[in-house]
Amino acid sequence: MNGRESLVSLALLSITLGCATAPSSEEIAANAAAMLKSSFKANGQASLDRLKQDETQALCSQLAGKPPSKEVAARIEKINRDAIKYPADGKLLGDWKNGEKIAQEGRGKQFSDDPAGPVGANCYACHQLAPQELSFGTIGPSLYQFGKLRGYGADTQRYAYGKIYNSEAYAACSNMPRFGHSGILNEQQLKDVTALLMDPQSPVNK
Amino acid sequence: MPCAFAQSTVDEIAKYRAALQDGNPAELWEARGEALWKQKRGPKQVSFEQCDLGLGAGVVKGAYARLPRYFADADRVMDLETRLVWCMVKLQGYSEADALKNPFGSGNEKKSDMEALVAYVTSESRGAKMNVALSHPKEEQMYRLGEKMFYFRGGPHDFACATCHGEDGKRIRLQDLPNLTGTEGAQKAYTTWPAYRVSQGELRSFQWRLYDCFRQQRFPELIFASDASVALTMFLARNANGVAFDAPAIKR
Numbered sequence: 001m002n003g004r005e006s007l008v009s010l011a012l013l014s015i016t017l018g019c020a021t022a023p024s025s026e027e028i029a030a031n032a033a034a035m036l037k038s039s040f041k042a043n044g045q046a047s048l049d050r051l052k053q054d055e056t057q058a059l060c061s062q063l064a065g066k067p068p069s070k071e072v073a074a075r076i077e078k079i080n081r082d083a084i085k086y087p088a089d090g091k092l093l094g095d096w097k098n099g100e101k102i103a104q105e106g107r108g109k110q111f112s113d114d115p116a117g118p119v120g121a122n123c124y125a126c127h128q129l130a131p132q133e134l135s136f137g138t139i140g141p142s143l144y145q146f147g148k149l150r151g152y153g154a155d156t157q158r159y160a161y162g163k164i165y166n167s168e169a170y171a172a173c174s175n176m177p178r179f180g181h182s183g184i185l186n187e188q189q190l191k192d193v194t195a196l197l198m199d200p201q202s203p204v205n206k
Numbered sequence: 207m208p209c210a211f212a213q214s215t216v217d218e219i220a221k222y223r224a225a226l227q228d229g230n231p232a233e234l235w236e237a238r239g240e241a242l243w244k245q246k247r248g249p250k251q252v253s254f255e256q257c258d259l260g261l262g263a264g265v266v267k268g269a270y271a272r273l274p275r276y277f278a279d280a281d282r283v284m285d286l287e288t289r290l291v292w293c294m295v296k297l298q299g300y301s302e303a304d305a306l307k308n309p310f311g312s313g314n315e316k317k318s319d320m321e322a323l324v325a326y327v328t329s330e331s332r333g334a335k336m337n338v339a340l341s342h343p344k345e346e347q348m349y350r351l352g353e354k355m356f357y358f359r360g361g362p363h364d365f366a367c368a369t370c371h372g373e374d375g376k377r378i379r380l381q382d383l384p385n386l387t388g389t390e391g392a393q394k395a396y397t398t399w400p401a402y403r404v405s406q407g408e409l410r411s412f413q414w415r416l417y418d419c420f421r422q423q424r425f426p427e428l429i430f431a432s433d434a435s436v437a438l439t440m441f442l443a444r445n446a447n448g449v450a451f452d453a454p455a456i457k458r
Contacts (some may be wrong), residue, residue: 007231011347021346023343023346023350023378028347028350028354029354031351032355035355035432036355036358036434038432038433038434039432039434040420040426040429040432041426042426042427042429043426046424046425047426048426049358050362050424050425050426051358053358053359053360059363060359061354061357061359061366063403064357065368065372065387109361109424110422110424111370111427117218124379126378135270135380136379137376137377137378137379137380137381138376138377139373152344156381156425168364175369177362177364177365182362182363182364183329183362184362184363188245
C-alpha cells in the first residue's frame, strides 16, 4: 500500500469510526460543560463564577490556539474597546515608582492570596521593562523604551492606558489580562503602570 | 547588556538543575510507597497487589506509561490516582471520602500516602516508552475533553493552560515554559513528573502540577482525581507518546 492509499483508508476508517462511536463536537461541548461543573470547587476568593466565560473568553477558547478570523477579531476588539472607561479627571499618568512596584508584584486573585493583600500586575512575568530588572519573561514583547520609541503624546498615552485596561480592545485573543476591564487593578494603579511606560523619567524610557 | 546577563543566569540555573540530578530524595517516597503498596490496608485488609493498573492485578512494571486508560470494571477512563482511589474503595474497603483525602503532602508536617504510592508506581515505569492508547471511544472522548480544557480561558486574568504553554521558547521571569501543544514539549514535560521539588521539600505528582497551575491561573480549586484532571492528563500523556518515561525527577 502506498502512502496515498493508506491515507485514504485511514480517512475512511476514521469516518466509519466517526459514525459508529466517536463523539460529535456537540457531545464534546456538552460533556465539557459537565466536566467543568464537577471538577472545580470554590476556594476563598476564587469562586465558581470565575468559570463562567464572557463572549471574548468563549470565542478565544473555541479557536484552540489558532488566530481569530478577521470578523471574529473585529467583533472581539469592538466589544472590548466600547467597554474601556477612561479616568473622569482625564489624567492618564500616575506615579511611575508605584507603577514599578505594581509591575513587580505577582500576588493577587489566587485562592492562596490574602483577599485583603496586594494585587499586582506582574508585568515582569511576561515583559522586559526597566533594564535594571534582569528577571523578566518573554510571553509578551519587550516594553523597554516604550514611550521613548513611540513618543510621549496624548494619543500614545491613551493607547497605553487602553491597552493595559483592556488588551482585547487592540489585539483579539491576546494572552494579556484585561487589568481594568476585569477589575484586577484599580484606576490609580492603572495610571501608575501607564506612567511606568510613558513617563520620560521612568527607567523604562532611559 | 541585560540580555547577555539574563542568558548567563539561565545557564547558571541549568547547571544548578544538573547538579541536583545526583541523588534524588524522591527515592524516600518511592520506598515508602512500595511498602504501602505491599501492606494489607483498609477495613478489608487487602494489599494493592490485587489492584489492576491496566496490565493485570498487581502488575506495576510499565503500567504508568500506559495511563490514563479505560477500565471496563469502572466504565471510566482513569489516571493513576483515580485508579488508586478506586482500588482503595473497591478492594480495601475505604470510604470514597477517606480515599480522596490528603492527596498532597506538605513537607514534614503532613505526609501523603497517595504521593508516596504515586512515587513508587511511576518509578516502576522509568525507561518504559510512553504508550497511551486512544482505542476506546471513552479514551478518545477524554483526550478531546482534555484538549478543550487546555484551551479554556477563564477567571479574572483570562488565562488558559495555552496562555503559558502554547508557544516554543517562552519563559515566565527566568523560568522556561514547555510548549505543551507540540510533541517535544509535551514529552519533555510529562515524562519528568512526578518530581521532588527542592523548593518545597516535597515529592509532587502530576495531579499536584495541574492543581497548582490552576491556582496560578486564578481558577477555583481543581478537585483531586476529577474528570478535568484526568482529561488534561490524558491530553498531555498521549501527546508524550513515543519517548521513555523518566521520573520521579528532581526539579527546583
